[in-house]
Amino acid sequence: MTTDSQIKVCRVSDIPANEMRCVSLADRNVLVANTAEGVFVADEMCTHEDARLCDGNLAGTKVKCPLHGSRFELTTGKVLDDPASVDLQTYPVTISAGDVYITLD
Numbered sequence: 116m117t118t119d120s121q122i123k124v125c126r127v128s129d130i131p132a133n134e135m136r137c138v139s140l141a142d143r144n145v146l147v148a149n150t151a152e153g154v155f156v157a158d159e160m161c162t163h164e165d166a167r168l169c170d171g172n173l174a175g176t177k178v179k180c181p182l183h184g185s186r187f188e189l190t191t192g193k194v195l196d197d198p199a200s201v202d203l204q205t206y207p208v209t210i211s212a213g214d215v216y217i218t219l220d
């Protein structure tokens with residue numbers, strides 16, 4: 116079941132296993148990662164400078180920025196390495212009938 120504060124992002128099947136994609140929504144651009152631990156959604160831009168994290172690397176639930184190499188933990192949004200120092204915005208994910216939804220506050 117979904118609610119008004121939930122926005123459909125994509126189909127789970129749009130994102131191959133252990134890969135990530137950037138998806139443009141009406142008011143924001145997000146990164147969707149399909150990991151062995153589940154599907155995670157976060158803002159697509161690195162918190163350090165202008166780099167799209169979907170152009171980086173995904174290892175498990177950690178995404179590495181393509182520009183300066185900071186890594187972020189997608190389960191929490193926590194930044195793991197310099198030079199980025201600000202955590203990544205992540206979104207609660209719901210899967211319903213094969214669709215990925217995020218909840219906005």
Ligand code: FES
Nearest residue numbers: 161163164180183
């Ligand atoms: S832009 Fe991502 S670490 Fe610098």
